[in-house]
Amino acid sequence: MGKRIGLEVSLSAAEAVKMANVDCIAAYPITPQTHIVEHLSELVNDGELDAEFIPVESEHSAMSVSAGASAVGARAFTCTSSQGLSLMNEIVHIVASMRLPVVMILANRSMSGPISIWNDHTDVMSIRDCGWIQVFANNGQEVFDHVLFGYKVAESQGVMLPLIINIDGFILTHVIEPIEFWEKEQVEQYLPDFEPIHTLHPDRPVTMGGVGMPYVFSEAKVAQDEPLKQSKSVIISAWKELGDIVGRYYSPIETYRSGDAETLFITQGSYGETVSLVVDELRDEGKSVGLVMDRLWRPFPFDEFREATGQTRNLIIIDRAISYGGQGGPLAIDIRSALYKEKNQPNITNFICGLAGRDVTIDDFKNIYHKAMQKVKKHPREEDFEYYGVRGK
Amino acid sequence: MEIVESTNVYAYKLITKKDYFAPGHRACQGCAEALAVRLVAKALGRNVIVASATGCMEIISSPMPFTSWRVPWIHVAFENAAAVASGAEAGMKVLMRKGRVPKRKITFLAMAGDGGTSDIGVQALSGALERGHDFIYICYDNEAYMNTGIQRSSSTPYGASTTTSPAGKVIPGQITWKKNMPEIAVAHNIPYVATACPSYPIDLVEKVNKAARVKGPAYIHILSVCPTGWRLAPELSIRAGRLAVETGVFPLYEVEYGRYRFTEEYLKIQGRFRHLSEEMIDTIQKRVVEEYEKLEKKIKMTEGD
Numbered sequence: 001m002g003k004r005i006g007l008e009v010s011l012s013a014a015e016a017v018k019m020a021n022v023d024c025i026a027a028y029p030i031t032p033q034t035h036i037v038e039h040l041s042e043l044v045n046d047g048e049l050d051a052e053f054i055p056v057e058s059e060h061s062a063m064s065v066s067a068g069a070s071a072v073g074a075r076a077f078t079c080t081s082s083q084g085l086s087l088m089n090e091i092v093h094i095v096a097s098m099r100l101p102v103v104m105i106l107a108n109r110s111m112s113g114p115i116s117i118w119n120d121h122t123d124v125m126s127i128r129d130c131g132w133i134q135v136f137a138n139n140g141q142e143v144f145d146h147v148l149f150g151y152k153v154a155e156s157q158g159v160m161l162p163l164i165i166n167i168d169g170f171i172l173t174h175v176i177e178p179i180e181f182w183e184k185e186q187v188e189q190y191l192p193d194f195e196p197i198h199t200l201h202p203d204r205p206v207t208m209g210g211v212g213m214p215y216v217f218s219e220a221k222v223a224q225d226e227p228l229k230q231s232k233s234v235i236i237s238a239w240k241e242l243g244d245i246v247g248r249y250y251s252p253i254e255t256y257r258s259g260d261a262e263t264l265f266i267t268q269g270s271y272g273e274t275v276s277l278v279v280d281e282l283r284d285e286g287k288s289v290g291l292v293m294d295r296l297w298r299p300f301p302f303d304e305f306r307e308a309t310g311q312t313r314n315l316i317i318i319d320r321a322i323s324y325g326g327q328g329g330p331l332a333i334d335i336r337s338a339l340y341k342e343k344n345q346p347n348i349t350n351f352i353c354g355l356a357g358r359d360v361t362i363d364d365f366k367n368i369y370h371k372a373m374q375k376v377k378k379h380p381r382e383e384d385f386e387y388y389g390v391r392g393k
Numbered sequence: 394m395e396i397v398e399s400t401n402v403y404a405y406k407l408i409t410k411k412d413y414f415a416p417g418h419r420a421c422q423g424c425a426e427a428l429a430v431r432l433v434a435k436a437l438g439r440n441v442i443v444a445s446a447t448g449c450m451e452i453i454s455s456p457m458p459f460t461s462w463r464v465p466w467i468h469v470a471f472e473n474a475a476a477v478a479s480g481a482e483a484g485m486k487v488l489m490r491k492g493r494v495p496k497r498k499i500t501f502l503a504m505a506g507d508g509g510t511s512d513i514g515v516q517a518l519s520g521a522l523e524r525g526h527d528f529i530y531i532c533y534d535n536e537a538y539m540n541t542g543i544q545r546s547s548s549t550p551y552g553a554s555t556t557t558s559p560a561g562k563v564i565p566g567q568i569t570w571k572k573n574m575p576e577i578a579v580a581h582n583i584p585y586v587a588t589a590c591p592s593y594p595i596d597l598v599e600k601v602n603k604a605a606r607v608k609g610p611a612y613i614h615i616l617s618v619c620p621t622g623w624r625l626a627p628e629l630s631i632r633a634g635r636l637a638v639e640t641g642v643f644p645l646y647e648v649e650y651g652r653y654r655f656t657e658e659y660l661k662i663q664g665r666f667r668h669l670s671e672e673m674i675d676t677i678q679k680r681v682v683e684e685y686e687k688l689e690k691k692i693k694m695t696e697g698d
Contacts, residue, residue, distance in 0.1 A: 023484060023487045054483055056479075056520055060473060060516075061516075061520055064470070065479050067477055068477035068480025069480035071467050071480075071481060072480075072494075073484065073494065074483075074488055091470060091473065193493070200442045201442075205464050206465055206466075207462050207466050208468070209467050209469055210456065210457040210460060210468070
């Protein structure tokens with residue numbers, strides 16, 4: 001077992017990047033991602049990590065440099081938040097289509113405007129359909145573990161897709177948590193060197209990123225979606241292997257006191273831990289409540305959700321992003337879709353809350369629970385959603 | 394340019410017959426940009442990795458599943474050729490340092506058109522030049538967004554009629570002067586900047602070779618005549634490039650300069666300038682002389698440096 005130390009989650013994420021022996025780090029500063037790349041530049045400048053640190057002039061170039069580095073066979077890392085993600089958006093999509101296994105930490109922050117530096121999931125949801133594997137971390141330890149997991153999955157020969165690790169800005173990036181480091185031998189056992197199928201090298205000339213005329217474009221896109229869908233088995237076995245080495249087992253969704261629950265909260269990211277406390281308190285009050293935390297966002301774990309929620313009477317889906325003009329938050333939309341063909345469909349209530357860092361406390365979640373119970377009593381099949389805690393609503 | 398002219402007949406001996414930019418691509422007849430790309434590829438040989446911006450040269454050379462590239466080549470997007478080349482250069486450097494790729498000399502080439510360089514790509518280019526990556530950046534300047542249909546760029550010359558700076562009844566075409574991109578590159582204090590034109594193939598090849606030998610960033614700005622966009626007969630491409638240089642409209646610096654002689658002929662053979670009044674031609678003439686004199690002064694100032 002590795003040593004366990006109290007460390008800011010951002011710093012421990014950078015330490016995990018170092019343990020992954022990354023070759024190339026290209027990043028542009030944006031709050032709340034900064035501590036991660038600051039610490040990485042320290043590690044490089046102190047000679048603790050042999051990598052090229054490229055302080056690019058924009059996030060667009062951060063992703064472009066990462067693409068170039070990955071294309072020659074270097075293990076590439078970058079890190080950003082909200083507006084930075086928007087600026088690199090174009091290249092985020094291209095990197096997936098070119099099957100370049102870049103790993104990116106997204107320190108989740110609200111999308112402007114109004115401009116805000118605080119946390120929600122509006123940034124990642126804006127690139128939901130970018131073709132990357134996407135996971136959410138609940139806590140600092142998961143961030144650390146998923147950096148190593150990220151490269152293992154992304155670089156698997158049958159996958160070769162980029163991967164995003166979502167970590168809640170400030171709520172996770174700026175807090176000190178106990179982090180169990182891996183031993184060097186454990187990393188070596190878990191994460192092999194990056195062995196890409198094709199690289200740019202004069203001895204084996206290849207053309208990357210050619211024009212997709214209409215007669216090849218659809219085939220190219222399906223050839224991109226298939227490995228993303230099929231990556232789930234690689235993801236699950238990479239989690240199993242991780243568990244066998246460091247003793248922490250992960251799965252696409254995580255359940256808490258959900259087996260017999262009549263009502264299930266569904267969360268993404270760091271809210272899961274808060275809601276687990278809410279579940280305990282509501283259970284103490286005699287309520288039949290449980291929790292499902294979504295860890296894997298893309299490929300979406302449809303089967304796991306069906307299995308975990310199919311027998312439940314009520315779902316309370318917590319979204320932290322808006323699908324403007326749509327039917328609730330992005331997570332609720334996908335879950336409704338997953339349950340469409342189920343015989344015993346649960347009542348679904350959807351709350352959008354915690355936008356741009358507004359606190360959602362244990363009492364708030366309890367309040368959400370009671371609101372949800374009233375809603376389903378009045379209108380069981382109501383599929384509306386609610387912005388929770390908004391003044392004037 | 395006497396040297397070039399007098400060695401014209403021997404050009405086939407001075408430039409390799411090997412082509413790394415293969416024939417069969419889809420460029421227009423008389424495309425001097427494709428010719429420039431071919432010459433650059435000849436000059437750099439096989440030990441190169443090319444990062445191309447979106448644009449004419451990208452679409453004509455890489456329609457999947459075909460490719461004209463016999464050297465490793467990557468295209469990611471429009472504005473980021475300099476950044477992609479930065480990543481390839483940095484990635485290869487660290488892989489060689491860590492012993493995962495055998496050490497050898499590889500040239501990194503980023504290439505883009507004038508839009509991809511002086512407009513949308515200028516930020517990524519400036520960043521890459523400032524960071525000092527060991528690479529060559531080549532701007533193939535055909536003076537407008539030809540790939541999307543001849544829209545004006547900041548590199549379109551004063552007076553030129555394009556689809557977004559049409560010769561109208563009130564506004565006579567492009568009303569701004571061509572952005573001086575080579576000077577912007579020079580301002581980054583990089584080791585090597587040159588201008589070239591495929592109408593002077595030996596000069597061009599020599600400059601590319603020199604850029605490859607330089608340690609650090611090198612910038613070459615190549616005037617690439619576009620018969621389609623310049624409203625010019627395809628067989629006049631080479632001649633138009635010659636005239637651009639000889640008249641001083643596009644001075645070649647660093648190696649040699651064309652005999653300074655501005656004639657209306659350069660403008661007259663191009664449909665895009667056909668509408669110009671004598672007065673506008675005079676204005677252009679004046680500006681060209683001014684720019685050329687400035688350049689001469691700079692050359693004198695830095696002589697013996």
